[in-house]
Amino acid sequence: MDIKVDNKIKVIGHKNPDTDSICSVLAYTNLKNKLGGGEYEACRAGEVSAETQYVLDRFKVEAPAPCYNVSSKVEDLDVAEAPGIPPMASLREAWNAMRDSGLSTQPVTDDEGKLVGVVTLNDLSKGNMDALDAYVLSREKTPVKNIAAVLEGEIVTGNADEILTRGKVLVGAGTPEAFENNLLEGDIVMVANRVDAQVAALNMGVKVLIVCLGAEVSKSVAELGEAKNCVIIKTKFDTYAAARLIIQAVPVKNLMTPADKVRSFTPDTPVTEVKETMDATRHIHFPVLDENGKYIGLISRRNLEVKNCDKLILVDHQETTQCVDGIEDAKIMEVVDHHKIGDIQTNDPIYFRCEPVGCSATIVTSLYEEKGVEIDPTTAGLLLSALLSDTLLFRSPTCTDRDVETGKKLAEIAGVDPEELAEHMFEAGENLEGKTAEDICYQDFKLFEHGSVRFGVGQASFMSEANMKKAEDMLLEYLPKTLEKDGTSMVFFMLTSVKDQSSRMLYAGADAEKTLEAGFDAKASDDSEPGILLPGVVSRKKQLIPNILGVLDK
Numbered sequence: 001m002d003i004k005v006d007n008k009i010k011v012i013g014h015k016n017p018d019t020d021s022i023c024s025v026l027a028y029t030n031l032k033n034k035l036g037g038g039e040y041e042a043c044r045a046g047e048v049s050a051e052t053q054y055v056l057d058r059f060k061v062e063a064p065a066p067c068y069n070v071s072s073k074v075e076d077l078d079v080a081e082a083p084g085i086p087p088m089a090s091l092r093e094a095w096n097a098m099r100d101s102g103l104s105t106q107p108v109t110d111d112e113g114k115l116v117g118v119v120t121l122n123d124l125s126k127g128n129m130d131a132l133d134a135y136v137l138s139r140e141k142t143p144v145k146n147i148a149a150v151l152e153g154e155i156v157t158g159n160a161d162e163i164l165t166r167g168k169v170l171v172g173a174g175t176p177e178a179f180e181n182n183l184l185e186g187d188i189v190m191v192a193n194r195v196d197a198q199v200a201a202l203n204m205g206v207k208v209l210i211v212c213l214g215a216e217v218s219k220s221v222a223e224l225g226e227a228k229n230c231v232i233i234k235t236k237f238d239t240y241a242a243a244r245l246i247i248q249a250v251p252v253k254n255l256m257t258p259a260d261k262v263r264s265f266t267p268d269t270p271v272t273e274v275k276e277t278m279d280a281t282r283h284i285h286f287p288v289l290d291e292n293g294k295y296i297g298l299i300s301r302r303n304l305e306v307k308n309c310d311k312l313i314l315v316d317h318q319e320t321t322q323c324v325d326g327i328e329d330a331k332i333m334e335v336v337d338h339h340k341i342g343d344i345q346t347n348d349p350i351y352f353r354c355e356p357v358g359c360s361a362t363i364v365t366s367l368y369e370e371k372g373v374e375i376d377p378t379t380a381g382l383l384l385s386a387l388l389s390d391t392l393l394f395r396s397p398t399c400t401d402r403d404v405e406t407g408k409k410l411a412e413i414a415g416v417d418p419e420e421l422a423e424h425m426f427e428a429g430e431n432l433e434g435k436t437a438e439d440i441c442y443q444d445f446k447l448f449e450h451g452s453v454r455f456g457v458g459q460a461s462f463m464s465e466a467n468m469k470k471a472e473d474m475l476l477e478y479l480p481k482t483l484e485k486d487g488t489s490m491v492f493f494m495l496t497s498v499k500d501q502s503s504r505m506l507y508a509g510a511d512a513e514k515t516l517e518a519g520f521d522a523k524a525s526d527d528s529e530p531g532i533l534l535p536g537v538v539s540r541k542k543q544l545i546p547n548i549l550g551v552l553d554k
Contacts, residue, residue: 009333010310012043012067012324014317016445016458019052019389019425021316023382024360025064028315028336031364034373040313043067045324049443051429055385058424059378070310071326074274075267077306079288079297084109087116087253090146091127092245094119094252105285107295108256115264115287115295117256127255128247134168136250137188141165144231146249147188147208151235151242156217158208158231164188167207169246171239176200188246190239195221202228210246212239264289265299271329275304316360318342321447321454336363339541343449358398361386362406380413381421388422392461392498398542423463426498430460430467437478440471441493447486448545450552455509456486457548459494459540468495472506476530479508490515492548495531496538503538506531518554519547 011029013021022044029042042064048056056063084107085097094106098121108117133139137147145160147153167186172179176196183189185205191197193215201209202224209225211217214236217225225232235242263277264287278286278301288296306329313334319342320327332344334351338360355363361383368375375383387407391399394407411418432440445458462468475493482491490509497503505516513524513532522532537543 008039008041009313010043010067010070011040011313011315012045012064013315014045014322014446015324016046016442017044017052018049018316018444019055020359020361020386022048022052022064023055023386024336024364025315026061027361027379027383027386028313028364028367029064030379031368031371031373032313035371041065043324046442049429050431050435051389051425054425054428055382058421059381059385061378061382067324069325070312070330072271072306072309072329073267074265074269074271074288074299076308077271077299077303079299080285080303081297082107084113084115084295085252086110087256088143088146088251090142090150090249091124091252091255092146092150092248095124095248098124103285103298103300105283105298106252107287107298108252109295113294115259115262115289115293117253117258118262118285118287119252119256123252123255123257127250134170136247137169138164138166138186140250140254142249142251144208144233146251147210147246148233150245150249151210151233151237153210153233153235156211156222156232156234157225158229162231164207169243171243172197172201179204190242190246192239199224202230206230208233210235210242212237212242262287266291267296270326271304271306274299278304314344315364317446318344318354319446319448320344321449336360336367338363340545357400358396358403359387359390361390362400362403365406365410375410375413377414380410381416384410384414384416384418385421385425388418389425392496392501392538393418393422395498395501396539396542397536398539426461426463430462430464430471432467432470432474437474440474441478441482446540447488450549453490453552454486454488455490455492455512455548456482456488457492457494457540457544459496459503461496461498461538463498465497468497468504471495472504472530475506479506483509492516492544494537494540494544498538500535501538502533502535503544504529504531504533515548515551519551 011025013025025042029040032040044064048063082101082103098106104121106119110116142164144162148155169188172191183204186207188208189201189206190210192213198221208231210233285298285300310330311333312330315336318335318337332346336353338357394404441458447456490512493506494503516532524532
């Protein structure tokens with residue numbers, strides 16, 4: 001099978017992507033493709049939020065391609081091409097195929113190329129142990145052409161496709177008299193160059209007469225064979241060698257393991273699953289089949305080195321808990337981010353751009369300027385939207401002077417009013433119509449690991465008090481369910497009021513409440529006001545996460 005060829009480098013944001021994650025990915029992909037040196041594809045590791053969809057619709061831009069898993073698959077491996085043989089092929093043909101491929105397993109396929117079974121060297125050795133069974137050829141319903149092939153012989157008379165169903169194999173002793181007590185009608189007889197022995201065997205009703213030593217078959221013997229409906233095969237081998245070889249004419253279908261008892265994989269099977277299967281079995285080679293069951297090739301433990309893993313540029317994140325699934329199998333080429341340094345590790349040095357600004361879009365804008373690439377109005381609109389979202393219209397404590405200046409430049413290029421754009425974005429984002437509690441929880445949700453503690457933090461921003469209250473009611477019952485789902489010990493959710501510049505913290509988990517109380521010197525509200533109100537706290541990155549980590553460190 002040809003190795004999957006995909007030279008595109010995926011530019012991708014974090015799971016549960018926000019507007020910055022999507023828009024910065026689109027803008028940076030555009031920049032990379034303009035600079036050349038490769039082909040880049042914008043991707044997303046989650047669904048597009050309502051806020052982000054408003055931005056995409058407004059600036060008439062398609063969302064990045066979905067990419068939820070970059071785990072290495074069988075299609076990324078070097079699959080051995082071992083052509084299949086038909087079920088009626090001889091053991092000799094199977095051996096020759098294995099010898100040519102250097103593999104110890106031979107696939108058996110039908111006329112449509114679908115796998116019907118596999119035969120191994122161990123199967124062939126067992127088949128050869130039947131050499132003393134004189135009836136093995138008829139019992140295994142062997143085609144005449146198989147016998148001719150293994151004996152490298154010529155069919156003088158008879159039908160090559162005829163299947164033997166009775167009779168034993170007998171080596172002629174050289175005289176007609178020797179047949180009288182041993183030869184039965186339908187037998188398979190090997191004789192030398194004595195015409196009288198050949199004629200005697202034919203007259204006694206043999207089904208297959210094998211003339212050895214390369215002896216010519218006389219016209220009279222051939223005519224008698226035709227009259228007796230006997231197959232006559234001429235071979236160069238002597239009777240001893242022919243007797244040794246003829247057992248290898250048995251069809252492989254009688255020794256193979258049927259396809260329904262063979263563990264096979266598809267090109268989409270994750271390599272991790274392949275390794276687990278191989279570790280649990282003694283088999284060496286495993287077939288690879290396409291979605292229609294057609295045989296493609298074989299893989300073994302020595303083929304498990306990935307030849308063509310996905311190449312990624314991470315934008316707006318660099319913590320493994322936030323990365324696309326299967327990140328451990330991918331090759332990270334670059335990182336462009338504005339968060340704290342995470343736990344990403346690479347085998348080679350990479351381009352790493354991480355700056356203390358309020359939004360990844362600010363960094364991407366700087367990269368356009370540094371590379372001397374003009375920002376078009378559409379790209380400017382995307383970058384500005386990302387900035388407005390991440391900085392809450394420049395009101396977040398994460399916002400820097402550089403973010404504000406960048407926003408002004410982008411607004412001018414895009415020809416939009418930041419206040420008007422932000423208002424419509426936030427209205428679209430907080431619209432809860434048709435949304436479930438799960439939708440609200442995971443529209444902007446990140447997982448974090450600190451030592452042995454794994455926790456999740458979600459956030460939603462609201463202009464409307466009524467919408468925020470509705471989201472609160474839906475999340476209170478749902479948040480505890482996320483603990484088991486995400487394997488976390490604590491979960492926090494920020495219901496952020498853009499107007500009041502505050503967040504009401506909802507939470508679940510045994511230590512969540514005391515962690516917030518210790519981190520912000522605050523107290524939980526009474527039953528009429530669930531959660532903890534944190535005035536002035538609107539940034540997950542700069543205000544919430546550092547305080548939580550500080551408590552965990554203690």
